[in-house]
Amino acid sequence: MTTRGNTNLPGPNGGIDETHDPNLRSWVESANDPNTDFPIQNLPFCAFTSDDLEGTWSFGLRIGESILDLEEVHRRGLTKALKLWNGSHFAHAMLNDVGLSKEIRWLAQSLLGHSGKLASSARNAQAGLLINASQTQLMLPMDRVPNYTDFYASIHHATNVGSMFRPDNALLPNYKHIPIGYHGRASSIVPSGTSFHRPVGQTSPPDSDPSAGPGFGPCKLMDYELEMGCVIGRGNDLGSPISIADAESHIFGLCIVNDWSARDLQKWEYVPLGPFLAKNFATTISPYIVTMEALAPFRIPAYERPATDPRPLPYLTSDANTARGGFDITLEVHLQSAEMAKRSMAPVRLSKGNFRHMYWTFAQMVAHHTVNGCNLQPGDLLASGTISGPTRDSRGSMIELTWDGDPFANPPKLVPGTQRTPIELPTGEKRTFLADGDTVIMKAYCEREGFRRIGFGECRGTVLPARV
Ligand code: MN
Numbered sequence: 001m002t003t004r005g006n007t008n009l010p011g012p013n014g015g016i017d018e019t020h021d022p023n024l025r026s027w028v029e030s031a032n033d034p035n036t037d038f039p040i041q042n043l044p045f046c047a048f049t050s051d052d053l054e055g056t057w058s059f060g061l062r063i064g065e066s067i068l069d070l071e072e073v074h075r076r077g078l079t080k081a082l083k084l085w086n087g088s089h090f091a092h093a094m095l096n097d098v099g100l101s102k103e104i105r106w107l108a109q110s111l112l113g114h115s116g117k118l119a120s121s122a123r124n125a126q127a128g129l130l131i132n133a134s135q136t137q138l139m140l141p142m143d144r145v146p147n148y149t150d151f152y153a154s155i156h157h158a159t160n161v162g163s164m165f166r167p168d169n170a171l172l173p174n175y176k177h178i179p180i181g182y183h184g185r186a187s188s189i190v191p192s193g194t195s196f197h198r199p200v201g202q203t204s205p206p207d208s209d210p211s212a213g214p215g216f217g218p219c220k221l222m223d224y225e226l227e228m229g230c231v232i233g234r235g236n237d238l239g240s241p242i243s244i245a246d247a248e249s250h251i252f253g254l255c256i257v258n259d260w261s262a263r264d265l266q267k268w269e270y271v272p273l274g275p276f277l278a279k280n281f282a283t284t285i286s287p288y289i290v291t292m293e294a295l296a297p298f299r300i301p302a303y304e305r306p307a308t309d310p311r312p313l314p315y316l317t318s319d320a321n322t323a324r325g326g327f328d329i330t331l332e333v334h335l336q337s338a339e340m341a342k343r344s345m346a347p348v349r350l351s352k353g354n355f356r357h358m359y360w361t362f363a364q365m366v367a368h369h370t371v372n373g374c375n376l377q378p379g380d381l382l383a384s385g386t387i388s389g390p391t392r393d394s395r396g397s398m399i400e401l402t403w404d405g406d407p408f409a410n411p412p413k414l415v416p417g418t419q420r421t422p423i424e425l426p427t428g429e430k431r432t433f434l435a436d437g438d439t440v441i442m443k444a445y446c447e448r449e450g451f452r453r454i455g456f457g458e459c460r461g462t463v464l465p466a467r468v
Contacts, residue, residue, distance in 0.1 A: 014324055015296035019105055022452045026112045027123045028130065030064030037445060037455025038062045043108050044288035044456070045094065045101075045253070047143055048136040057139060059094075061108050062288055062457070066130045068108060073129065078118070081107055095142065095233045095252055095378035105293050138287035140191050141255065142231055142379040148184040148283065149369060150227075150259055150275075150383045155303075155359040157388040160400045165267075176310050179360040179368045181385075184259075185280035189381065192459050196260070196282040198222055198436060198466040204268035214268060218466035221263035222434040225386040226333050226396035226442055228355055229257040230362040231289050232380040239373040244318045247363035248292065250376065254327070254362075256286035256442050256459035257383045263399055263433065285381070286442070286459035294454055298446035299324040302361045315371055316364045325361035329456075330354055331387055331444050333396070338437025339427045347441055348426055351401060353387055353394030355444075398423075402432045436465040 019041065025032050026040040038044070040063060048067055049057040060067040079085050084100040086093060094101055111122040111129075122129060152158055155175070162170030174180065190196070203215040233252030236242050242250055259279060266278030302325035311317070331354065336347035365382055386396040395401045404419040422430035434440070439462040445455035 014299055015293060017296075019109055019293065020297050020451060022450060024109065024452075025114050026063060027114060027119060028064045028066055028112055030066065031112070033064070034453070036064055037453075037457055038064055039452045039454065040109060040112055041452040042290065042294050042454035043105055044141075044290045044294065046141050046288050047139040048131075049139065050131060050136045052131075059143075060131070061104075062133065063108075063112055063130075065133055067133050067136060068112065069129060069131055070104070073107075073111070076125075076129070078107065078111065081110075092143075092378065095231075097234065101233070101252065101291050102293055105291065138191055138193070140189065140285065141287055141289045142252075142381075145186045145189050145379055145381050146377040147380045148186040148189060148383070149181050149380070150184045150279070150385060151179055151181040151360065151365050152385040153179055153358045153360040153365065154385055154388050154396070156357060156390055156394075157386040157396060157400065158359075160388060160395065160403065160405075163405055164399070164403060176305075176359075177312065179316075179365045181365070181369070182274045184275075184283065184383070186381070188280055189283045189285060190461075192284060192287050192457070192461070194282070194284060195462040195464050197464045199262050199265065199277065199281040200466050200468065201262065201265040201277050202268055203264040218468060219262035219265055220433070221399070222463055223261045223263050223398045224333070224434065224440045224442075225257075225259035225261055226331055226351070226353070227257040227259050227383045227386060228327075228329065228331075228444070229255045229285055230365070230382040230384070231255060232366075232376045232382065233378060235377045235380070236370055236375055238375040240370075240375075241315075241373060242366055242370045242376070244316060244321055244363055244367040247321075247366035250366060251292055251362060252378075253289040253291040254295065254329075254456070255289050256331075256444050256456050257381070258284040258440060258442055258459050258461060259383060259386070260284065260461070261397070261399075282461070283383075284459055284461040286444075286456050288457045290454065290456055295327060295446065297448055297451040298328045298454075300326040300328045300356055302326045302364075303357065303359055305359075312364070315367055318363075321361055321363045325363050326358070327355045327446075328448065329356075329444050329446055331396070331442070334441040334443070335423075335425070335431070336439045336441070337425055337427065337429055337431075337435065339429060340425060341437075341439070343427065345426055347439070350398075350423060351393055351395055353389040353396060355384070355387055357389045357394075358384060358387065398431070398433050434463050436463055438463050
């Protein structure tokens with residue numbers, strides 16, 4: 001066994017080690033496909049159930065088209081190699097100890113790699129150890145989400161949306177000083193593939209007659225929000241802030257988040273306390289947690305603030321965060337209408353962007369979230385906020401994609417909320433917002449010269465008609 005650092009913080013190579021070697025291959029042939037999201041260099045965590053598990057579930061690692069069942073690895077005595085393993089349930093142990101996630105990465109590579117004793121014995125006795133992913137049902141990857149916080153870390157998104165609602169004052173004065181966030185609803189976080197009914201609720205009186213009462217009925221402006229989620233591993237005690245220097249050692253990994261949003265409900269309810277029923281009816285996450293270790297080769301400097309922007313306060317600043325607080329993750333949103341599905345037409349891509357354009361990093365969000373002593377818990381989800389880039393085709397929501405305004409025009413050229421160009425689908429159908437039967441599919445992946453491509457799988461959900 002190679003000696004591995006037991007610190008949770010990346011070493012001098014930024015956490016890049018022999019587990020990222022692009023030449024590593026697996027005896028699981030599907031993992032060697034250059035286009036797979038799940039080569040042996042990735043190994044994201046998931047929770048799954050299958051007919052064989054008879055109502056119970058297990059925790060595993062995705063590899064190619066298969067899942068390595070970690071519970072079965074344990075039953076076979078193979079976890080004896082793990083120094084940090086205390087025998088508690090994988091989901092909980094893993095989240096509580098980022099060091100263990102590194103050890104499991106090493107163990108899984110030894111089991112699934114091309115050479116060595118462990119690999120040949122695993123290959124010879126793979127029945128039960130390796131399960132075909134298509135024969136499983138994937139669940140929330142962290143088993144349970146105790147708390148959910150949603151941020152607003154894309155300055156492009158904040159500027160676009162701010163321009164629609166406050167044309168003269170798009171970015172509020174706090175934006176460049178505070179990672180803005182609100183507490184979301186954890187109970188309605190659902191795994192990829194879950195459908196939900198269009199929400200019903202109150203909407204504002206018409207602009208033409210502000211004295212009329214509010215409307216009530218199915219949401220008319222149904223939208224998605226493309227976000228990345230940060231899954232908290234080790235928590236902190238109530239009253240003990242996490243410093244920015246320690247922030248990343250509390251992050252287990254990342255997943256994709258779709259923060260479904262009912263824009264008409266939001267417009268009426270959000271003043272003065274922020275989103276409520278416009279957001280809490282469903283939030284979809286992708287079924288895999290890609291670990292911080294797997295992401296090491298794809299770390300980049302934090303967003304470079306223009307010299308005229310204020311410096312963040314010291315508790316939000318560190319050299320390490322400036323040098324490598326960002327992530328180079330490509331993000332895509334695809335849509336398939338019910339009509340497209342009926343005609344077997346492939347989903348169409350609506351946008352393509354990158355997580356590198358975020359104004360605030362996850363480390364800054366963690367430090368800010370806890371600076372007052374708030375306690376984060378294992379499995380908590382911190383979502384980034386809608387990820388929009390500087391160009392129209394990199395906007396991460398429909399309210400932005402179909403908006404014709406120019407957020408950088410001063411004063412804005414258009415009357416807020418009035419000028420929209422619908423998106424035309426290959427069937428000829430048009431969309432300004434989502435229709436019933438629409439399926440939204442989000443994808444995320446990392447690519448870098450000299451490294452294997454890794455991906456996050458899909459974050460998928462379908463809007464069903466309102467229950468009226
Ligand atoms: Mn959001």
